[in-house]
Amino acid sequence: GNSVTxxxxxxxxxxxxxxxxxxxxxxxxxxxxxxxxxxxxxxxQLLLKATKADDKGSNKGFEATYRKETTSFHxxxxxxxxxxxxxxxxxxxxxxxxxxxxxxxxxxxxINP
Amino acid sequence: NAGVTQTPKFQVLKTGQxxxxxxxxxxxxxxxxxxxxxxxxxxxxxxxxxxxxxTDKGExxxxxxxxxxxxxxxxxxxxxxxxxxxSVYFCASSDTNARVSFYGYTFGSGTRLTVV
Numbered sequence: 001g002n003s004v005t006x007x008x009x010x011x012x013x014x015x016x017x018x019x020x021x022x023x024x025x026x027x028x029x030x031x032x033x034x035x036x037x038x039x040x041x042x043x044x045q046l047l048l049k050a051t052k053a054d055d056k057g058s059n060k061g062f063e064a065t066y067r068k069e070t071t072s073f074h075x076x077x078x079x080x081x082x083x084x085x086x087x088x089x090x091x092x093x094x095x096x097x098x099x100x101x102x103x104x105x106x107x108x109x110x111i112n113p
Numbered sequence: 114n115a116g117v118t119q120t121p122k123f124q125v126l127k128t129g130q131x132x133x134x135x136x137x138x139x140x141x142x143x144x145x146x147x148x149x150x151x152x153x154x155x156x157x158x159x160x161x162x163x164x165x166x167x168t169d170k171g172e173x174x175x176x177x178x179x180x181x182x183x184x185x186x187x188x189x190x191x192x193x194x195x196x197x198x199x200s201v202y203f204c205a206s207s208d209t210n211a212r213v214s215f216y217g218y219t220f221g222s223g224t225r226l227t228v229v
Contacts, residue, residue, distance in 0.1 A: 034217050043203055043220035105155035
């Protein structure tokens with residue numbers, strides 16, 4: 001079945017540092033890939049998405065590129081801010097059956113000033 | 114504001130009690146979902162409803178039942194709560210109409226449930 005694996009957290013960085021959160025997936029065909037963000041006490045919000053190989057999703061300074069050859073969708077940001085502190089989830093939607101999202105386990109990010 | 118509304122936000126139950134978590138969306142989405150979130154395990158799908166009148170089991174359905182009351186509302190019921198059901202529950206909706214690009218899910222703000 002479809003699955004998503006994220007790098008283990010928690011991740012702690014200083015403000016203005018470079019961020020990478022790794023995400024790899026297992027799925028047949030070409031799934032759609034997503035990053036969601038969850039701020040404290042809130043539900044998940046869609047951060048960015050990519051629907052085909054080599055697509056780059058971007059939003060709020062975050063980027064992720066759909067790499068079919070490495071089955072990866074790593075999240076990056078060049079200069080993080082304290083306000084980026086949150087839990088980040090990688091997810092995929094398969095091409096078969098009902099259009100349900102499968103989530104990774106989440107990565108907690110803390111940015112110190 | 115348009116979105117997904119969950120009630121209640123917090124609940125404490127005793128083992129064996131029953132309760133229903135309510136969810137409503139006003140975006141005319143056809144599909145709705147219930148997830149639970151536990152530390153280190155991400156979100157796990159409990160039940161989903163691909164369209165009004167249909168419901169299906171997800172990854173962890175045991176101990177739960179659902180009702181898709183109409184297109185807007187999708188409730189989750191715990192018939193006899195157990196401590197293992199202590200979790201944060203999220204409802205979500207999506208528009209999976211084939212003619213519309215898929216923009217992902219819209220989530221509610223969650224219900225934090227503690228079973229003692």
